Amino acid sequence: MSLLLIAALTGGGYLGWQRWSAAQAAEANDPWIAGYVDVTATPSFAFEAPASKAGRDVVLSFIVAGKDDPCEPSWGTAYTLAEASEALDLDRRLARLEQLGGQIVVSFGGLLNDELATGCTDPGALRDAYAAVVDRYRVTTIDLDLEGEGLTDTAAGHRRAEAIRSLQAQRREAGTELAVWLTLPVSPAGLTEDGTTAVSLMLSAGVDLAGVNLMTMDYGSSRAEGQSMAEASIQALTSAHRQLSTLYSRAGTELSAATVWSKIGATPMIGQNDVSDEVFSLDDARKVNAFAREMKIGRMSLWSLNRDAPCGSNYVDLKRVSDACSGIDQGDLRFAELLGDGFIGRPEASATAVTMSEAQKENVVDDPATSPYVIWSEEGSFLEGTKVVWHRNVYQAKWWTRGDLPDNPVLNDWETPWTLVGPVLPGERPFEATTLPAGTYPDWAGLAAYEKSDRVLFEGVPYESKWWNQGDSPAAAASDPDGSPWIPLTEDDVIPVRDGRVG
Structure with missing residues (x-):
């Protein structure tokens, strides 16, 4: 198991080894890929004749x-x-x-028009x-693709959540299940406040969300230089992932880190994005796929299958996004196959999953004898950069802090002064410093100035x-x-000591 995966599995601020059954439940649902198809775009895309298994399931x-x-x-x-x-x-x-074995998911909403709940105010209708449609x-x-007013209109959000809850319950009573995915914009910092509100509205209404699909595209100024x-x-x-864990916890459902990953999807905009200097390359696709497979996310999509081909010679302005090509030189490669590598599940399987509490917070007592850093305490003051141990995880302070729990569940990274570094590893012990007799080096003095390579005793x-x-105290x-x-x-x-002197 890689350190990256260990860090992810322990990312709740408490010991990350969740119940074996919870991990097995998450792994039982094979992740799936289904690319979006813009039904009304021209030229029309022949989704009914998929070129490969990666394109046989579609999100219309x-x-x-x-x-x-x-x-x-x-x-x-x-x-x-x-x-x-x-x-x-x-x-x-x-x-x-x-007939060819393909499955479809229907997506409601998008950016350009009103999602049903935005305009339709009659709950029954x-x-x-x-x-x-179902x-x-x-x-x-x-798939509920919430963007623009469809995301910011809270009244519409309440109507939508209640309507979907009612429809899902109706189907369940009839012996069939309906999987519901929210597709939401995201930045490197995570979901927006409107996005977390949309998830909360669904959970509060009692909707059993299959997951949250993240539009990993069009980052703009939120993407760091380089x-x-x-x-x-x-x-x-x-x-x-951190935000979704917190949202479920606040809604009264404790999920293991592995299960939360299974409730996350990714949808990059392949090739040229709407933001002119953002290009999602074939190499980006390979790296995102590798991370998604390691974390075992539940779903992969792409915008869009219509665009999964290089542009012809007649399409000159590659920086202008096309509905029919990616804007980059793909050769014979297809993004659907690169992103979908290892995603062998099917969309219909997600409808059979029922979300139940499964993670159990353990009453972990940190032992100083097996901790590489000081144990966090409510009374302690910690400078920027200080590392501490709490619930068998190592955290580092982003700024001076006192009384802030390292594992306090927050929706946004800026709300906590702590960064989770990773778990305490097996066999770790406190650092045992070498001690020397008095006079070996001068004792450290607070008012003295020291040059590089000077040595002292503290x-x-x-x-x-x-x-x-x-x-600066040692x-x-x-x-x-x-x-x-x-x-x-x-x-x-x-340096060896001779005749009471160093050297």
Whole structure:
């Protein structure tokens, strides 16, 4: 098991070895890939004839509120369900996909039009609108893509959550399950406040969420200078994992770290993104896939299968996003196959999973004899860079702190002064400093100035100065080895003493 995976599994501030059964439950649901297909885009994409297994399951987008009747579902406001059957031959194409073993997920919402709950204010009519789509296309999994007003309208969020809860309960009573995924924007810092609110509304209403699919794209200024799209996406997924764990905990459902990962999906925008200097490359796809497989996330998607091909010679402005090509030189490679490597599950399997509390917080007592750093205490004051042990995990202070629990569940990284470094490893012990007789080196003096390589004794322990300093106590070296100007010396570092003098 890699250190990266260990760190992820222990990321709740308490001992991360959850119940064996919880981990097994998470691993039982094989992760799946289904790329988005823009049904109304031109030229039309032949999703009914998939080129590979990575493209056989699709997320059809987007069902939105009709122009004339906001409670009537439509495909992009351009076609009613019946009109799409005639004008796009959609029902026949879906039947052909089914013959070839493909499955579909229907996505509601998107950026450009009103999601049903935004315009349809009648609770019963809203539930019936969702039901009409589920029934017509016989889907077991739906996707709620919340962007723009669809995400920020809290009243619509309440209506949506209640309608989906009612529909899901209705299906469950009839002996069928309906998996519900929320697709939300994300930055490297995680979900926005509107995004965490959307999740909370669903959980509070009693919706059994299959998971949260993260739009790992269009980061803009939130992406650090020099950070690759893969690095930004991995950071976004990791941040959202912490947030989702907290949201479920606040809703009264304790989940293991492994199960939370199984409830996370990733959807990069392949090739050229809407932000001109953001390009999700083939190498980015490989790196995101490797991380997703290691963490065992539940779902992989991409925007979009329509775009999973290089642009032709007639398409000159590659910085302008196309509906029909990626804007980069892919050769014969396809993003769907790179991102979907190892994702062997199917969407319908997610409908069979029922979310139940499973993680058990253990009453962990930290033992100073087996801890590499000082044990955190409520009364202690900790400088920036100080490392402590709490519940068998190592944390590092981002700024001066006192009384702030290292494992306090927060939605945003900036809310806590602590960064989780990773677990205390088996066999670790406190650092045992070398001691020397008095007079071996001068005793440290608070007012003295020290040059690089100067040596002193502090409480019998020898230290060497890493750079010029004055007033910096060597006592901080154990908890802040990087920030302290002093480094403790070992027996091998100490110069032999002759006739009471050093050297």
